[in-house]
Amino acid sequence: MIYEQSRSxxxxxxxxxxxxxxxxxxxxxxLREQPAGLPEVSxxxxxxxxxxxSQKNFSIDxxxxxxxxxxxxxxxxxxxxxxxxxxxxxxxxxxxxxxxxGFMACMHxxxxxxxxxxxxxxxxxxxxxxxxxxxxxxxxxxxxxxxRGDDARTEILVPDAAHGTNPASAVxxxxxxxxxxxxxxxxxxxxALKEVLGPQTAGIMLTNPSTVGVFERRIKEIAGLVHDAGGxxxxxxxxxxxxxxxxxxxxMGFDVIHMNLHKTFSTPHxxxxxxxxxxxxxxxLEPYLPVPMVDFDGSDYVWLTExxxxxxxxxxxxxAGNAGVLLRAYVYARLLGREGxxxxxxxxxxxANYLLKRxxxxxxDAAYPERRASHEFILTLKKQAKELGVNTMDFAxxxxxYGVHAPTTYFPLLVPECLxxxxxxxxxxxxxxxxxxxxxxxxxxxxxQPELVKQAPHTMPxxxxxxxxAARELDLAWKGQE
Amino acid sequence: xxxxxxxxxxxxxxxxxxxxDSIDALFDEIPDELRCGELDEIPAGMxxxxxxxxxxxRARQDGQPLCFLGAGAYDxxxxxxxxxxxxxxxxYTAYTPYQAEASQGxxxxxxxxxxxxxxxxxxxxxxxxxxxxxxxxxEAVLMAVRGNRKSKSGRILVPRTLHPLYRRVTHSIVRNxxxxxxxIDYDSESGQxxxxxxxxxxxxxxxxxxxxxxNFFGVLENTDxxxxxAHANGMLAIAVVNPLAMSILKPAGEWGESGADICCGEGQPxxxxxASGGPYFGFLCCREKLVRQMPxxxxxxxxxLDGKPGYALTLQAREQHxxxxxxxxxxxxxxxxMVTAATIHMAIMGGEGLQRVAAACHANTKxxxxxLCDLPQVESPFTGPVFHExxxxxxxxxKDALRALAAHNVLGGFDLSDDYPxxxxxxxxCATELRxxxxxxxxxxxxxxxxxxxxxxxxxxxxxW
Numbered sequence: 013m014i015y016e017q018s019r020s021x022x023x024x025x026x027x028x029x030x031x032x033x034x035x036x037x038x039x040x041x042x043l044r045e046q047p048a049g050l051p052e053v054s055x056x057x058x059x060x061x062x063x064x065x066s067q068k069n070f071s072i073d074x075x076x077x078x079x080x081x082x083x084x085x086x087x088x089x090x091x092x093x094x095x096x097x098x099x100x101x102x103x104x105x106x107x108x109x110x111x112x113x114g115f116m117a118c119m120h121x122x123x124x125x126x127x128x129x130x131x132x133x134x135x136x137x138x139x140x141x142x143x144x145x146x147x148x149x150x151x152x153x154x155x156x157x158x159x160r161g162d163d164a165r166t167e168i169l170v171p172d173a174a175h176g177t178n179p180a181s182a183v184x185x186x187x188x189x190x191x192x193x194x195x196x197x198x199x200x201x202x203x204a205l206k207e208v209l210g211p212q213t214a215g216i217m218l219t220n221p222s223t224v225g226v227f228e229r230r231i232k233e234i235a236g237l238v239h240d241a242g243g244x245x246x247x248x249x250x251x252x253x254x255x256x257x258x259x260x261x262x263x264m265g266f267d268v269i270h271m272n273l274h275k276t277f278s279t280p281h282x283x284x285x286x287x288x289x290x291x292x293x294x295x296x297l298e299p300y301l302p303v304p305m306v307d308f309d310g311s312d313y314v315w316l317t318e319x320x321x322x323x324x325x326x327x328x329x330x331x332a333g334n335a336g337v338l339l340r341a342y343v344y345a346r347l348l349g350r351e352g353x354x355x356x357x358x359x360x361x362x363x364a365n366y367l368l369k370r371x372x373x374x375x376x377d378a379a380y381p382e383r384r385a386s387h388e389f390i391l392t393l394k395k396q397a398k399e400l401g402v403n404t405m406d407f408a409x410x411x412x413x414y415g416v417h418a419p420t421t422y423f424p425l426l427v428p429e430c431l432x433x434x435x436x437x438x439x440x441x442x443x444x445x446x447x448x449x450x451x452x453x454x455x456x457x458x459x460x461q462p463e464l465v466k467q468a469p470h471t472m473p474x475x476x477x478x479x480x481x482a483a484r485e486l487d488l489a490w491k492g493q494e
Numbered sequence: 495x496x497x498x499x500x501x502x503x504x505x506x507x508x509x510x511x512x513x514x515d516s517i518d519a520l521f522d523e524i525p526d527e528l529r530c531g532e533l534d535e536i537p538a539g540m541x542x543x544x545x546x547x548x549x550x551x552r553a554r555q556d557g558q559p560l561c562f563l564g565a566g567a568y569d570x571x572x573x574x575x576x577x578x579x580x581x582x583x584x585x586y587t588a589y590t591p592y593q594a595e596a597s598q599g600x601x602x603x604x605x606x607x608x609x610x611x612x613x614x615x616x617x618x619x620x621x622x623x624x625x626x627x628x629x630x631x632x633e634a635v636l637m638a639v640r641g642n643r644k645s646k647s648g649r650i651l652v653p654r655t656l657h658p659l660y661r662r663v664t665h666s667i668v669r670n671x672x673x674x675x676x677x678i679d680y681d682s683e684s685g686q687x688x689x690x691x692x693x694x695x696x697x698x699x700x701x702x703x704x705x706x707x708x709n710f711f712g713v714l715e716n717t718d719x720x721x722x723x724a725h726a727n728g729m730l731a732i733a734v735v736n737p738l739a740m741s742i743l744k745p746a747g748e749w750g751e752s753g754a755d756i757c758c759g760e761g762q763p764x765x766x767x768x769a770s771g772g773p774y775f776g777f778l779c780c781r782e783k784l785v786r787q788m789p790x791x792x793x794x795x796x797x798x799l800d801g802k803p804g805y806a807l808t809l810q811a812r813e814q815h816x817x818x819x820x821x822x823x824x825x826x827x828x829x830x831x832m833v834t835a836a837t838i839h840m841a842i843m844g845g846e847g848l849q850r851v852a853a854a855c856h857a858n859t860k861x862x863x864x865x866l867c868d869l870p871q872v873e874s875p876f877t878g879p880v881f882h883e884x885x886x887x888x889x890x891x892x893k894d895a896l897r898a899l900a901a902h903n904v905l906g907g908f909d910l911s912d913d914y915p916x917x918x919x920x921x922x923x924c925a926t927e928l929r930x931x932x933x934x935x936x937x938x939x940x941x942x943x944x945x946x947x948x949x950x951x952x953x954x955x956x957x958x959w
Contacts, residue, residue, distance in 0.1 A: 014606050014841050024843050027573050028850040033857040035742065038879050042714050044744050047845030049613035058841045059575050066584035068599035073583025079592075086497050087587050090542045096577075099553030104563050105771030106908060107556070108900045114555030115770055128535040140625035140772070141827040143814070147667070154670060176814035180824035186670040189819040227523045258521055260530045274827065278497075281589040282831025283600040284622070284791065286773035302666075318662065326666025330566055330628035330659040330760070331771025343549060349539025350532065352496050359498045361520045366508040384523045412596045420592075423815075440499040441508060467799075472595035474804035482796035482808040486785070488619045490609035 014061050015490045018051040026055060068473045069283070070417045076443050080388045080420035080432025081175070081223060083253045083275035085360075088344060091279065095339035105331035109314060115335070116313035120306040122342040123290075129353055130252075130269055131262025132292030136301040138333035142250065145270025145289025146181035146217070151325040152268055152293060152300040153215045153244045154185050159323070162242070165214035169243075171200060173224050173424035175250060178217045187214055194426060198226040198380045200234060213243040220247065220264065221254045221386035223424045224379065225364075225432065235265030244268065244297075249289075252276040253436070254361060254387035257354035267294045276356070277341035288337040299323035304332050359437035360387035363444060367435050370448045375455065379427045388434035390427050397429045402458040402465050404429045409476065410457070410468035414450040496539060557903060560933055562862065564883050564924030565710075565908035566627065566657055567771060568738070568763050570851065571928055572835075573842050576765050580835040590791070590827065594806045600830065601805035604793040607837040613845070614740045615733075615757045616747025617779035622791040623828040627760025628660040630776025631704070631734055632667035633789045633823055634758045637780070638702035638730045639673055640822070641755075641787040645728065647699040648673045653687045655680045655709035656734060658913040676700070682916070685713035685876030685885065687720060695727070702730040705754065707746070708739055711922065712859070712883025713876055721750030733757040737764050737777065738855070739881050741848035746779075756780045765839030766832050775829035775836065786812060789823030854927035855882040858934070862925040865938045869945060875917065882926070885910065888919045890948040896921065898944040904937055 035043065053061070070077065077084040103115055123135045139145035150168060157165045168182035172191045179189035190208060195201040200218075216238050220228045228234070238245055247261040247269035253276045261269045273279050274287035281287075293301060303324045305316040318324060348356070368389045372378055379390035397403040408418035408431070420432040435444055458465045469475065500508075505517070514520060521529070540548070561569045580586070584599060591597030591604075604622045611620035624630040635650050652661060652675045665675055676695070681688040686709070703724035708714050717733070724731040733746035733754035740746070746757035762774040780788060786809065794808030814821040843851065863884045866872050871889035888895050892909040899906035907921035914920065925934060 013602075015609065022844070024573070024847040027571070027843060028847050028854075030850065030854060032846075032850050033853040035853055035856060037860070038714065038742075038856075038881065041718065042743055042879065044740075044742060044748075047849055048610075048741055048745070050610050050843070050845040050848070051841050052844045052846075053841060055573070055575060055842055058838060059579065061841070062579045062603070062838050063582070065599040065603055066579070066582045068597075068602070069584040069588045070593070070596040071584045072587035075596075077589070079589060082589055084587075084589060088497060088542075090545065092581060092586070094546060094549040097550060097553035099556050099558060101767040101769050102558050102561075102569070103556050103770045104561055104569070104768050104905060105567050106563055106565055107559070107905060108897070110900055111556050111559050111905070112770075114552035117555075118549075118552055125536050128533055131530065140629070140829075141825070143824040143826045144625060144629070147824060151666075151670060175826075176816070176818045176821065177824050177826050179819035180814035180817075180821040183819045183821075184667075184671065184824050186672065229523055229525065232525065232528070255524075257533060258530065259524055259528045263528055263530060280586045280831065281827075282829075283585055283588045283597075283603075283834060284590040284830030285827040286625075286775075286829045286831060287827040327659065327663050328629060328666060329626040329772065330657070330663060331626075333771075334625075334773040335770035336773050343545055346537065346540055346545045346548065347496055347542060350534070350536040352539045353533065353536065355495055355498055358517045358520075359495075359500060362500070362505070362508055362512075362517055365512045365514075365520055369512050384520060408593065409595065412593060417596060418593050438497050438499070441504040469595050473598045474595055474802055475798040475800055477594050477798050477804045477806045478796045479806055479808070482794035482806045483811075485796075486619075486782075486808070487795040488605075488608055488785070488792060488808075489612045490606070 013490060014051045014053060017053050017057050020052060022052040022054060024055060075415055075417050076439065076447060077417040078419045078433050078435050079417060080434040081250055083434060083436055085278055085436035086438035087278050087280045088347060091340040091343040094343045095336050100339060109312065113313055116306050118339055118342045120308055120313055122338060122345065123306060125345045126271060126290055127292060129256065130292045131260030132269060133295045134298045134301060135290055135292045136305045137290045137338050138302050138304060138328055139270065139289035139291055140329050140334050141285060141287035142270055142272040142289040143177040143181060144328055145291050146177055147184055148291045148302045148325060148328060149246050149268040149270055150181050150185040152297045153246065155300040155325050156297055157214055164211055167212050168214055169208060169216040171218065173222060173426055174217060175223060175248065178248060194224060198224045198383055199228055199230060202230060206237060209237060209241040211242065213241050215244040215246055217246040217248055219250050221251045225386050225389045226380055226383040227386055231264045250275065251386065254357055256356040258357045268297055273337060273341040278344045279337045279340040286334045286337050288334045288341060300325050302326060302328050356437055363435040363437060363439055364388055367433065367444045371451060374448055374452050376451065379430060388432060391431045391433060392427055393429040396458055400458045400462055402462050404431055406465045406468060407454055410454045410465045411450060412469040413471045416447060416450055559903045559905045560936065561905045562907055562923050562925055562937055563905040565922055566659065566760060567768055568924065569768055569926050569928055570763055572765050572767065572839065575842060576835050576838045579838050580831060585834050586831065591807060598805060601793055603834060603837050605795055605805050607833050608793060610837065610840045611777055611779055614737055615779045616745030616753065617757050618782040619785050620777065620779040621788050622793055623833045624776035624778055624790055624825060625829060626772060626774045626776045628663035629667060630758040630778050631660050632664040634732045634756045634778060635664055635668050635673065637756060637784065637787045638732055641784045642701040642730050645699055645701040649700045650675050651678055651695060651700050651703045653678045653680065653704065655687055655711060656704055656706045657710045684878040685711045686715050686878045692723065697727060700729050702732050704732045704734060706734045707743065708736060708881040708883065711876060711885045712880040713878040714881055717749040721754055725752060730755040735759045737761060738848060738852050741845060742852045755784060761832065761836050764836035766835060773829055773832050775832040787822060788812065790825050790828055851927050858925035858927060858929050859884055862923060862934050865934055866941060869942055875920065883922060883924045885920050885922055888921060889945055890919060892919045892921045894948060895944055899940055902940045904940050
């Protein structure tokens with residue numbers, strides 16, 4: 013703990029060598045009595061402490077990180093350094109257009125690139141993350157129905173395998189979320205869908221390829237059914253990496269989409285954000301896009317705000333969303349170009365299908381063995397759990413000992429004992445081969461010395477943590493030396 | 495192939511292992527009619543060197559004007575160590591700490607962040623961040639509506655002294671749940687919440703009162719009185735604060751008899767560069783009794799199998815990945831990297847270092863306001879005490895003045911005339927600790943020229959016979 017190194021009176025004098033100015037004009041009763049209880053450490057102590065903390069993390073830069081549905085691919089360093097040029101870092105969000113043309117040009121071109129690669133009619137960059145993009149998308153669906161006086165639509169349909177954000181976003185927009193089942197083959201159960209569609213259907217939220225790692229083959233039919241019922245289709249862009257430059261959500265019949273730029277466009281995940289979740293729409297939803305947006309009037313770039321776009325669902329953050337993340341995505345898009353975007357889908361699919369095949373040969377069960385993998389796939393360790401008493405969590409924890417971040421575990425919820433594995437296109441064949449060897453080794457360990465796996469990890473800074481205690485005896489902030 | 499390591503040999507071996515003869519065959523489950531073409535509208539790829547040239551040109555194009563603009567984003571010094579550490583790959587390229595044992599770095603840092611934020615705001619608990627200050631207020635409002643069991647109305651009192659963009663964002667986010675924001679006017683003399691407007695709502699059913707400190711005008715509100723009034727009327731008190739201001743002002747947790755219930759705000763002054771408005775981070779703190787209503791990630795300290803201390807995501811039953819449609823919010827990814835920067839920033843600065851910065855900003859803004867008020871017909875319309883931002887009224891249209899100043903490469907402040915037309919030619923100015931006396935003098939002399947050019951009548955230019 014940084015607080016344990018704190019000593020009263022130690023100060024950051026390299027940062028603030030000036031005297032503390034008096035505050036005679038602020039009434040005493042509005043001032044605090046004591047400085048806030050922050051750590052009092054030297055700059056070097058802070059640097060050493062946080063450097064050491066960083067070393068307790070797995071990351072893409074240090075480890076294979078096949079976390080399904082998160083697209084943990086290499087984050088090119090150029091994206092960071094070019095988005096961090098002094099001119100970009102010092103631009104005030106409310107700077108006038110005369111001092112913003114360079115930045116706005118990047119934003120406008122990014123809007124255009126995203127529009128074309130997704131086949132949508134228009135794009136707004138402002139949502140700060142995927143979930144905020146979902147909120148914006150569903151809010152636009154609602155604005156569309158409301159504008160038509162169609163207020164009987166109260167339900168958003170979501171597959172049972174959907175990300176938890178989908179139903180949560182629907183509820184934040186005042187809708188009820190209704191689940192539809194996934195069929196045996198991994199596609200949506202069409203009969204079940206037909207049964208629940210009706211005048212109460214506002215829309216459906218789908219991920220394609222879906223969260224079970226396969227392409228929804230009857231997507232056109234689904235789009236037809238939903239549209240016939242008067243509902244709209246929402247595309248969750250979590251798995252866009254699988255189809256970038258191959259198939260476009262707009263061509264599949266989606267009315268509104270969000271993209272996770274921290275996945276598909278390789279901006280950093282930052283230990284849990286910041287992300288960026290731009291939204292794209294078909295023509296009929298265009299008036300409702302969130303503001304601000306950037307337009308080009310023939311000579312200059314200009315902001316479109318509430319003033320110019322009176323039907324907008326509004327503003328979702330004070331300024332223009334996670335601008336610095338958008339700049340990184342823009343740099344990535346320019347580095348890749350159109351041919352690079354095709355390759356994203358090609359090589360992420362190649363890696364996933366190769367890894368799946370090798371793991372199946374090694375005796376692991378695929379959840380959907382008859383299906384082609386997309387950029388990710390699901391293994392089910394049902395057999396191992398039943399026969400050896402070693403479950404998916406144990407496998408995941410043991411992987412950490414072998415220097416691999418575990419894939420996503422126990423998601424989607426409908427596949428028992430599952431691992432969702434997404435190797436991404438930036439991993440080399442030999443890294444995938446190593447992963448197969450690690451999985452084989454753990455399987456062998458599970459057969460011969462299951463306790464070793466069940467007690468894992470053994471080499472991390474801590475062993476398995478007591479989550480129940482964390483929730484029961486809440487300790488959420490440092491309260492001083494015990 | 496940029497960022498793709500496969501050799502021709504790798505590709506062939508992999509295709510053979512899969513049992514297909516081309517990469518294209520991997521897409522055979524996708525109906526042909528859906529496949530898109532070459533995407534000619536998207537530009538061709540460029541090597542890093544060329545993209546670098548392009549971006550340097552773009553960044554230069556925006557100049558680096560002298561910044562006296564605040565209005566929710568402030569130009570502060572950030573210690574060099576902050577971003578050098580934050581962009582270490584182990585922080586920069588990790589994700590949400592789902593595998594706690596392999597993420598103790600991020601988890602411990604977030605726990606330290608929560609500790610620092612509670613120390614700064616005087617609240618019991620903090621979450622691990624939201625998107626930005628404005629959306630954090632929207633979440634605070636949703637939290638208050640859930641958490642105030644006595645109130646059934648879904649109505650919130652929001653002063654006009656709150657940042658206009660925060661009011662708009664909150665409205666966009668909460669309106670679909672039937673929540674209504676009711677505005678309260680300000681006192682035209684002091685620039686503070688108008689207590690008589692507030693009193694009109696005494697005894698009515700509202701879930702919460704929003705209390706900004708400082709308010710959008712830079713004016714300090716009487717937070718003790720407002721908090722007590724909210725509580726006396728069955729409302730929760732939601733504080734919206736500048737975290738730097740919290741280093742010198744009475745923390746929200748100590749306002750009035752029992753303190754604010756929820757405290758949120760924009761974290762940008764803690765280590766985030768201006769950067770066109772983001773990424774920043776929203777912070778959200780509250781009383782312990784409201785912790786289960788909180789949205790977003792929360793980190794708890796616990797022990798491992800050997801009894802050794804460790805850190806983990808906790809109270810996850812509030813969150814969308816467990817609770818789905820019953821979650822407290824849809825938020826998943828938050829602003830982790832910005833919180834990493836903020837934590838390191840706060841650790842290096844310390845409580846007293848932040849106080850010095852806050853006081854220096856305040857002194858600079860006072861100096862700026864006094865210097866500008868020496869110009870003819872420039873005046874400060876409000877009498878209330880301020881922190882580090884101030885409203886000035888000019889003898890010409892704010893738009894014209896700011897445009898003319900921008901032409902001199904000075905960002906002179908925020909134009910208040912759209913949101914507060916009754917203030918007439920008013921602007922909001924700010925001089926942080928970064929602004930030197932010379933720069934303040936530059937602003938004065940430029941504004942003097944702008945005023946002279948605009949208000950001089952032609953006859954004054956006539957020669958004196």
